[in-house]
Amino acid sequence: MINIGIVGGTGYTGVELLRILAQHPEAELKIITSRQKAGVRVDDLFPSLRGQIALQFSDPAEADFSQCDVVFFATPHGIAMDQARALLELGVKIIDLSADFRIKDIAVWEKWYGMEHVAPDLVGEAVYGLPEVNRDKIKGARLIANPGCYPTAVQLGFIPLIEAGVVDTNHLIADTKSGVSGAGRKAVTPTLYAEASDNFKSYAVAGHRHQPEIKQGLSARTTQSIDLTFVPHLTPMIRGIHATLYARLAQEVDLQSLYEQRYLDEPFVDVLPAGSHPETRSVRGSNFCRIAVHRPHDGDTVVILSITDNLVKGAAGQAVQNMNIMYDLPETMGIQHIPLLP
Ligand SMILES: NC(=O)C1=CN([C@@H]2O[C@H](COP(=O)(O)OP(=O)(O)OC[C@H]3O[C@@H](n4cnc5c(N)ncnc54)[C@H](OP(=O)(O)O)[C@@H]3O)[C@@H](O)[C@H]2O)C=CC1
Numbered sequence: 130m131i132n133i134g135i136v137g138g139t140g141y142t143g144v145e146l147l148r149i150l151a152q153h154p155e156a157e158l159k160i161i162t163s164r165q166k167a168g169v170r171v172d173d174l175f176p177s178l179r180g181q182i183a184l185q186f187s188d189p190a191e192a193d194f195s196q197c198d199v200v201f202f203a204t205p206h207g208i209a210m211d212q213a214r215a216l217l218e219l220g221v222k223i224i225d226l227s228a229d230f231r232i233k234d235i236a237v238w239e240k241w242y243g244m245e246h247v248a249p250d251l252v253g254e255a256v257y258g259l260p261e262v263n264r265d266k267i268k269g270a271r272l273i274a275n276p277g278c279y280p281t282a283v284q285l286g287f288i289p290l291i292e293a294g295v296v297d298t299n300h301l302i303a304d305t306k307s308g309v310s311g312a313g314r315k316a317v318t319p320t321l322y323a324e325a326s327d328n329f330k331s332y333a334v335a336g337h338r339h340q341p342e343i344k345q346g347l348s349a350r351t352t353q354s355i356d357l358t359f360v361p362h363l364t365p366m367i368r369g370i371h372a373t374l375y376a377r378l379a380q381e382v383d384l385q386s387l388y389e390q391r392y393l394d395e396p397f398v399d400v401l402p403a404g405s406h407p408e409t410r411s412v413r414g415s416n417f418c419r420i421a422v423h424r425p426h427d428g429d430t431v432v433i434l435s436i437t438d439n440l441v442k443g444a445a446g447q448a449v450q451n452m453n454i455m456y457d458l459p460e461t462m463g464i465q466h467i468p469l470l471p
């Protein structure tokens with residue numbers, strides 16, 4: 130069994146990790162932290178977990194992680210980078226759901242996250258946890274930077290085109306929409322029911338911190354330069370990412386077959402039949418990314434539709450997928466949930 134700690138067990142990605150790991154055959158949950166709920170039983174706060182987890186939340190400052198093989202950080206940015214070194218020295222592996230170790234260029238990270246990075250050397254060591262491109266490196270890693278929710282959907286959508294060199298990489302557009310759980314569980318005005326329901330809006334059009342993360346990931350798949358316009362929107366749904374991606378074809382290619390071949394052996398990337406219109410509810414609660422490929426009016430613009438559940442393939446599910454790879458378990462173990470419909 131793998132002994133597991135979770136720092137930040139009361140947020141949306143933390144409780145999603147609990148939902149998944151409680152039924153994972155090789156996972157033994159040892160410590161789940163919350164500063165605000167220390168001492169409270171997990172299933173008192175989350176009755177959905179009654180009968181599944183018999184632990185109390187611990188104060189992270191007092192938690193003894195030396196009993197853990199792996200610790201997941203489901204915390205805001207800036208926490209994992211502060212604590213990673215001590216855990217690694219204890220021999221504990223880390224899967225960080227925050228962005229602390231995702232961006233290799235420290236100056237770029239500091240610009241977008243507005244703080245000084247306290248462990249730049251560990252950024253160099255960290256493996257970006259997108260299994261569809263980094264499976265071999267994830268296997269031997271002790272520190273995983275789990276990708277962001279938008280970056281997962283956008284990269285999986287663009288990768289076949291970029292790797293095949295069939296589009297103009299200087300004019301990529303990602304028009305993305307997220308459910309409100311993407312903003313976390315903390316109380317903030319934009320995600321109040323009266324603000325976010327029955328409403329639809331863009332945000333951070335001038336610049337969003339996921340743009341450099343996506344650009345870094347796509348740049349690693351090509352020798353061409355990448356220019357990406359990334360526009361996020363908040364939609365009145367709870368879970369889900371819908372990314373509509375645009376690229377200009379530079380040469381003729383059978384797009385459907387390109388995508389089917391690229392993801393043939395990928396257990397969690399589902400290339401839909403040509404002409405499909407994927408719905409976010411078709412991945413809700415599951416670790417799937419479903420992709421549909423379009424070429425409107427037989428023109429030279431490719432439109433890729435890529436959907437995920439931001440809390441599963443966009444966060445906790447992908448984190449467990451990475452854990453499975455690190456521990457040489459079947460990659461799909463414990464994350465084979467069928468999506469919840471309606
Ligand atoms: N929501 C999403 O769809 C996605 C989120 N992410 C990333 O995952 C991380 C977690 O996100 P999410 O679950 O939405 O966040 P939430 O705001 O919902 O939860 C944050 C959690 O971290 C704990 N926490 C906050 N501050 C500290 C601290 N200083 N030390 C220890 N624990 C702390 C909180 O508990 P307490 O305050 O009681 O300690 C809480 O359990 C973030 O970095 C986010 O960017 C990544 C992909 C998708």
Ligand SMILES: CC(=O)N[C@@H](CCC(=O)OP(=O)(O)O)C(=O)O
Pocket residue numbers: 226227228276277278279307308309310311312313339361363
């Ligand atoms: C709807 C919403 O607010 N989404 C978040 C992204 C959530 C995510 O993936 O977060 P990290 O990269 O920060 O880990 C945002 O746009 O800031």
